[in-house]
Amino acid sequence: MRVSYSELHDILFRVLARTGFTRERATRCAALFADASRDGVYSHGLNRFPQFITTIRNGVVDVDAVPRCLARWGALERWDGRRGAGNLNAQHAMARAIDLSRDQGIGCVALANTNHWMRGGSYGWQAAEAGAIGICWTNTLPNLPPWGATDPRVGNNPLVVAVPRPQGHVVLDMALSQFSVGALVAYRTRGEALPVAGGYDTEGRLTCDAAAIEASGRLLPIGFWKGSGLSIVLDLAGALLSGGNATWQVPADPRKETGLSQVFVAFDLSSVADAHVAARVADQIVDHVRQPSGSDDTVKYPGQRTLETRRRNLAEGIPVEPSIWHQVQELAA
Amino acid sequence: MRVSYSELHDILFRVLARTGFTRERATRCAALFADASRDGVYSHGLNRFPQFITTIRNGVVDVDAVPRCLARWGALERWDGRRGAGNLNAQHAMARAIDLSRDQGIGCVALANTNHWMRGGSYGWQAAEAGAIGICWTNTLPNLPPWGATDPRVGNNPLVVAVPRPQGHVVLDMALSQFSVGALVAYRTRGEALPVAGGYDTEGRLTCDAAAIEASGRLLPIGFWKGSGLSIVLDLAGALLSGGNATWQVPADPRKETGLSQVFVAFDLSSVADAHVAARVADQIVDHVRQPSGSDDTVKYPGQRTLETRRRNLAEGIPVEPSIWHQVQELAA
Secondary structure (H helix, E strand, C coil): CEECHHHHHHHHHHHHHHHCCCHHHHHHHHHHHHHHHHCCCHHHCHHHHHHHHHHHHCCCCCCCCCCEEEEEECCEEEEECCCCCHHHHHHHHHHHHHHHHHHHCEEEEEEEEECCCCCCHHHHHHHHHCCEEEEEEECCCCCECCCCCCCCCECCCCEEEEECCCCCCEEEEECCECCCHHHHHHHHHHCCCCCCCCEECCCCCEECCHHHHHHHCCECECCCHHHHHHHHHHHHHHHHHHCCCCHHHCCCCHHHCCCEEEEEEEEEHHHHCCHHHHHHHHHHHHHHHHCCECCECCCCCCCHHHHHHHHHHHHHCEECCHHHHHHHHHHHC | CEECHHHHHHHHHHHHHHHCCCHHHHHHHHHHHHHHHHCCCHHHCHHHHHHHHHHHHCCCCCCCCCCEEEEEECCEEEEECCCCCHHHHHHHHHHHHHHHHHHHCEEEEEEEEECCCCCCHHHHHHHHHCCEEEEEEECCCCCECCCCCCCCCECCCCEEEEECCCCCCEEEEECCECCCHHHHHHHHHHCCCCCCCCEECCCCCEECCHHHHHHHCCECECCCHHHHHHHHHHHHHHHHHHCCCCHHHCCCCHHHCCCEEEEEEEEEHHHHCCHHHHHHHHHHHHHHHHCCECCECCCCCCCHHHHHHHHHHHHHCEECCHHHHHHHHHHHC
């Protein structure tokens, strides 16, 4: 089943408005969810929306809270997310980092006390659309065993790096587990094996069976010890810069996950480079990576599939799960 | 065979001074190499030193060149490394980023036209010692096939993230290949299998055989497609911010690798946090990650082994390869 972008945005807007968001905030929040589905990140688009509404109803997310600036040091600011909507808070923080970068070449907002930012890539695309190189990351609840342990003590702390390119922005949006929890669910639901080992089964054997990894909770960090280390330093940097919680302080129950720490950095590309030169440099890099060589013309740059999916979904409609679509219609009724 | 730190520094200093470095620069350059060996990063300490001298003799590295500031935009500066010594250039760039962060909360130096920075972790430890959170990365020659290709088109672009902690800084220093080229050589020399698959053999099968991976040149990025994507965006960001070369423009012969692009970012922790509070926050995070749970008290934080090795090597002497030690003595004679 497919729906148009405007149908999708419209129904999300109506639910959000009736849930208590102002019209302006409901419009932006609906767009963040609709854009995720439009771009093929279904797990953090429509499919995540009912759970988002639940977190408002159970008090995890405060619909009225807007982020507040606590302190500024030159090009670095610290903001309090006040447990508001995580995606609106993150969008605000990246916008502010971009503003700072216009003045200072680089800008950074460290955001404490916020909620799940949904699709992290949103804030990378936002930076790239504004002509800025964007880097941002979030901590999460403990959902990943660090290398050497079997119980989840670190987060899979998604990291986003985005580079503007007029022919198609290059946007990396990756959790530090080899597969996100949402990806494991999707593989299990489709009855497919993971393409590479994604974690351990309950016997401690590496496996491509998503269900076995969900059962053990032993997801693999990317690069084994390397992703584990990256998760630790990103959590440290996020908690220290924002003054907010570290992963160990975040409730381990996904329904209660709140009080996250995030960092948004923007580098103003228009300060340092002529737009035409920057576009050519970026195109050359992408072209060299993608060049077909012999039989392997299968190399994609980060964000390439997103754009392909976006074009298809805007032309043909956005695929929706009928059960979730009906659930959201009931929320809007 | 083990030598004292002062013996090691002394001989490196003498070779560098006779190679044309000023006394002050020879002292710092020798310390960067000696510190790497002291900390157990032998591949980028003494073992790399003869090759470094060769790059001076063959004109890749200009001993007289000091980096020059080309432009400043607030907290972001662009510097030209002028093909000087890569480790001295990188140390200078991180020092400058730290200075900027004292004024602006965050500071960034993008450095073009530089040489191999040797041990990337040096500049992370430097930031942490100065009380700053440091993030830096470099591009490299093409030494890694991107996901979907079999020929090296991207770099393994080492990434460093460092967080100050008085009880022991947390410093991640990782190449984006699962194993660095140096690590493959070390495993092969010791006749050991890699602990996890590090690449493909010439038949296209994943393997733990270092020699087979060296033969195929098909190293694996960390996290497969994820590390491949990270390599691409870091190369883009480095080339665009510095105005320097991208990986595709760097000579593919390791003996001729030059003209690299690097980015150094510092966040001034003393701006945002009381020192005692920051130390406690960092300790709590590290303690929660390391907590023994059942049989697995094997979790290390990034940098922990470095400190353990540093203490042992300072107490017992630094292990050196006799053949390389003699080679360096001949250079000094």
